[in-house]
Amino acid sequence: MTANTPRFTKIAAGLPSTVPFVGPEAQERTRGKLFRARIGANENCFGPAPSVIAAMQSAAGEMWKYCDPDNYELKQALAAHLGLSAANVVVGQGIDGLLGVATRLFVEDGTPVVTSLGAYPTFNFHVAGSGGRLVLVEYENDKESLGTLLEAVRRENAPLVYLSNPDNPMGSWWTSNEIVEFMSALPSTTMLLLDEAYGETAPQGVLPPANLIRPNVLRFRTFSKAYGLAGLRCGYAFGDADVIANFEKMRDHYGVNKMAQVAGLAALHDQAYLKKVVERIVAGRRRIAEIAVANGLVPLPSATNFVTIDCGSDGIFAKKVLDGLLARDVFVRKPMAPGLDRCIRISVGLDYELDIFAEELPKALTAARS
């Protein structure tokens, strides 16, 4: 753009034009061949419940109607599920979409925002898009460091701090008690965005009670992970009703698609299927850990639908392992932040996909070592 073309905002003009969001499909196009195992994006390979698939199929012919902009039925069902009032809940286009709105509510040019170096990149993308200044603190023992986050919040007088529990990309977690203690230690003027995307796959005692509502905490959950609906973009946030009401000012009111409303509602009603899927995810984590151990690597404990594996050396070595797996048609990803980058991250896959991983990992390790 020159001086004679329309002028972007100061913030937009300052943003990088390339972004870190490369899907497996783009990699397949570059490679010129398909992956044999899709175990890199923390998707739920077991898919949505048969009852949910049937609900979607049945609703396909209704997609000419705009969605209900209030997300009324789904919001009511979520509120009942959480033991909250509907006024405590907002439904959005996945956690991504909701983090975008939350960011625009709290972040303007120069606002300091605290998060962990290596945590969720889409949040950072939203903060940058609002002109925020990211304050990045290091992980500690492969966990987001509550103490360091708190120090940074206080030092910067930050109105916003992001924490995921359980954590992506490390799979680690804090207990409910520790999280509540963190909430209590935060300045009342700091909003905590608590990302619980992997909440359903966590053991008892990790998630604070759903009805724990504070004026400076927003909690985020999704149908993308345990419910197996990543493609439909449906998540929700819950918190203090006065804070939740502010989402109305900025959210895209017709933005949650009608298929997501139908599928989300059906998924919420099929808790029996969810329970079975979570059992399969737990079994998948065990299998991935066994494969890691069999190859002399250290699987990190995980409360998510993936296992992060310490490759036992530095980031350069782990990158070679990753590249070796990709070259062998196994789609996986890895943490990139210093210290975390010694690991690769393997999502729970179908049995045949983990068989392929088990077969190809030793070859990728041998190649990386040579």
Next chain:
Amino acid sequence: MTANTPRFTKIAAGLPSTVPFVGPEAQERTRGKLFRARIGANENCFGPAPSVIAAMQSAAGEMWKYCDPDNYELKQALAAHLGLSAANVVVGQGIDGLLGVATRLFVEDGTPVVTSLGAYPTFNFHVAGSGGRLVLVEYENDKESLGTLLEAVRRENAPLVYLSNPDNPMGSWWTSNEIVEFMSALPSTTMLLLDEAYGETAPQGVLPPANLIRPNVLRFRTFSKAYGLAGLRCGYAFGDADVIANFEKMRDHYGVNKMAQVAGLAALHDQAYLKKVVERIVAGRRRIAEIAVANGLVPLPSATNFVTIDCGSDGIFAKKVLDGLLARDVFVRKPMAPGLDRCIRISVGLDYELDIFAEELPKALTAARS
């Protein structure tokens, strides 16, 4: 919120907490009964093509996968359809979502943005959300006034101007030549957002050629209207590749749901069905116009999937007619801006819905006159 709770941005704090987006479902909940005719939201009652429904049903089980963040296949198909390169196209969450991104690219606190008083409220909502200052010009003879828009752009040195062609809520249009003349008269530093949501239902000679690309024009189209997929949130913008590239900085990369990608692609490939639907929409417009005339009212010419009807008096009278129809279980809407508010707006419906409209309109008129 008090001084002891997290601080919203200046812009967020200044926004109204109530919004104008009330869906027919909310009205049904308030009324305690369903509408008999849903002809108020400019939806396409004929629905998506059978081929599209089949594609959605077939893909339902795949919704556990994240969408391709590049929207590659759909973007390629759209580019081919438009006779453009994929670099000229961006796919988004409906025109609403794309207008949101475009607004954030060009609007910061205080930016003057020109549009017509009574034009698309969601665009105004986005502008307000970015702190923009709306400069509203009046319609002229029930059309967005190109001359007045241009004057306002020049007077305000506005970097952004919105125009829909064909127009919602009046159904009016400018010819391709007139639109191109308007583009040429605009300062090169002003970006035109040209909303062509109703482009497929317009007669020949209304849309400028698809390959007309200028550095200060972004054109928006959608699968929500003629393609009958409003519920899925899928639209696209096309324009200069350098401008389009900027959407990467701000868009929600995983935001277009996978079902929309599947359905959009299938819809684009079924142009025979589109042609038939457009014929039915044209026939529906004719029927609505006849009903209006039979009741002594004046239907405005329409290039869209609705007909705006001049009720022959003022806004108070038209509001009474609207309320009478709603009370008789007919969901319709009306323009609200002074001058335009003498009208009601009727979307093309199924035959039985237009039968109900034909039956209830005279009663609503009698009630309004009494």
